Amino acid sequence: MVTPVKSKFAKKLVAMLVSGTMTLSSVAPVAAQTQTPSLCTSGGILFGFFNGVLNTEDLAKDSLLKFEKKYGSTSPQGAPIRYEVFYNETEGFSDFVEVFEQRLNEHGGAIAGRFELFFSALQGGGPWWETIIEAAPALGDILDSFVAWLASIIPATLTKMMGSPSLLTTQAEHRTRLDNGSLEGRKMLLVAHSQGNLFLNSALQYASTRIPSTSIQGIHIAPASSVGNRPHVLADKDVVINALRLVGSVPGITDNIPPILERTPGLNGLKDAKGHGLLEIYLHPGHQTASKIHGHIMGAFSKLQAAPSQATSGFFTATMTWNGPGIVDLHVMEPSGTHVYFENARGQSGRMAFINRTGNTQDQYIANCDTTQLAEGKYSFSLANYGGAQGSSASVQIASNAEGVLGTRTVTMGPATLTTPSIKVLDVTVAKDPRTGRMTARIGNQI
Known part of the structure; x- marks a missing residue:
């Protein structure tokens, strides 16, 4: 029977020592690779x-x-x-919408259900409101009362958020x-x-x-x-x-x-x-x-002065964090069918990296910036409760080098499954634009 390693980082450390992909520092790249032509920029x-x-x-x-x-x-x-x-x-954003809906329905007629007026009402008016009020001056009371209500309630909303x-x-x-x-x-x-x-x-x-x-x-x-x-x-x-x-x-x-x-x-x-x-x-x-x-x-x-670079950049990067006890692992299925996770940290299109900061770890999948190694297709990300993490909240965030964050999903972990992923979180589709030749990464199939 496999006994889960208790330390969050020690488990990753043992696996990487065995596989020969041990990385030092908070995140260190694998052996130097020629990344030409590169899809990524760093610094800036x-x-x-x-x-x-x-x-x-x-x-x-x-x-x-x-x-x-x-x-x-x-x-x-x-x-x-x-x-x-x-x-x-x-x-409470929905509460603001509901109040606006009530104000519209009180007057009925042509403006009932006109939710497109909501965002201009937030700012106190606009061309649509001017046209409406010109045709029916009495309807200006709706806008005035809503703006007054906003001015009174927003400060309390901001205070409540702290x-x-x-x-x-x-x-x-x-x-x-x-x-x-x-x-x-x-x-x-x-x-x-x-x-x-x-x-x-x-x-x-x-x-x-x-x-x-x-x-x-x-x-x-x-x-x-x-x-x-x-x-x-x-x-x-x-x-x-x-x-x-x-x-x-x-x-x-x-x-x-x-x-x-x-x-x-x-x-x-x-x-x-x-x-x-x-x-x-x-x-x-x-x-x-x-x-x-x-x-x-x-x-x-x-x-602004230059900041030290601590890691190589990825065409896109998936970062997993969790907020409780036990161990949660990030798993990736590449387009080639290669299963990448802590025991198989190097894939054909990317690699795993493990960040250790004051005892807390993050799992990262870093997709290759080299156009000759990055495969087109679907990258599926899932999570596994390796042990002791049931009930913990885990988040996966996908960010591309060119566009920043593409999406985030947070889930609650179920029973332990060791190295078998049990919760599918996000898919990333990588494709080349046939007209420009530019590689893109999107959540799901949004290419």
């Missing part, structure tokens, strides 16, 4: 954006795209930039991404708006334990929390943050913005009565806040 800058309150993931990506269009693919100093959204969901289980879970996901960036030797420029600052503070503290502080810069926009001595931008008429002053400590005002009636549409064509929106207010080309943010970002680029 990770530009991370932490979104604000009541953002969907698509809205957060749209905000990041505005930064990417402005600052391009390389910094003024010539360093390549990779842009990533560090997404965080607002607790220390909540969902905040801690999101922070753990962000840390996995920071780990990947630090291992690849990327400098980090992290920018947050509104609610995102709750996560940025934790991310900056964590990143400083992974790479030198000279390789990290943080910028706070409309911060919902303290910012230390880091640069921040806060508008004088930001109703949301001003309300937070009644229940906590927020930084001082840095810039003035126009009164409500004098505001013009922002980068997304919308206005914001709350004075809080990133695209409507803070990045508005006509506001002082936009030039202040630009100055802080340019200053951060100039201050």
Whole structure:
């Protein structure tokens, strides 16, 4: 009968000694390989954006795209930039939608069920609302009352999030991404708006334990929390943050913005009565806040110093972490049918690596950057409870070298199965675009 090894890292150590693939340091590559032509880049800058309150993931990506269009693919100093959204969901988001639905249904008629009006209502209006109110002025009461309700409830929502289980879970996901960036030797420029600052503070503290502080810069926009001595931008008429002053400590005002009636549409064509929106207010080309943010970002680029690279980069990387006792293992089935895990750490298209930091381990599958070795097809990822991990929560995060995080899934482990995987988590499909010849990696079959 096989007896599970009790130590999380010792079990991996024994297996790798036996197989001859022992790696030293936190993660060390296998014997040097010629990776030409390479699909990967290492080093450079990770530009991370932490979104604000009541953002969907698509809205957060749209905000990041505005930064990417402005600052391009390389910094003024010539360093390549990779842009990533560090997404965080607002607790009780569905409650906001339900309240809006109730307001619409109370008036019935043509606007009942018009959920496409929700996101513009969050900012206090927009072209659709202007058309509706022009045709039926009485319907303006719906918008006004909803905006007033938002301004009163958002501060309490942000306060409630501090220390909540969902905040801690999101922070753990962000840390996995920071780990990947630090291992690849990327400098980090992290920018947050509104609610995102709750996560940025934790991310900056964590990143400083992974790479030198000279390789990290943080910028706070409309911060919902303290910012230390880091640069921040806060508008004088930001109703949301001003309300937070009644229940906590927020930084001082840095810039003035126009009164409500004098505001013009922002980068997304919308206005914001709350004075809080990133695209409507803070990045508005006509506001002082936009030039202040630009100055802080340019200053951060100039201050960032190179970070040491601790590992070779992968075309895509799967990182598994777990939060409880026992041992959880990551298993990969490559397109060739090769089963890669701790006892067979080298596959035909990638390899396993095991990160040991202060007694905690992560399993990583690192796909080859060499175009001659990376196979097209499906890579299936699953988990096994090697022993003692029943009830533990385990997460697998897939990130590509070119695009950052592609997907994350968290599961609860069942009974022990030793080296037999029992929970399928994610599939990654690698394919070559026949027109461009570019290799892509997508979750599932989304090619």
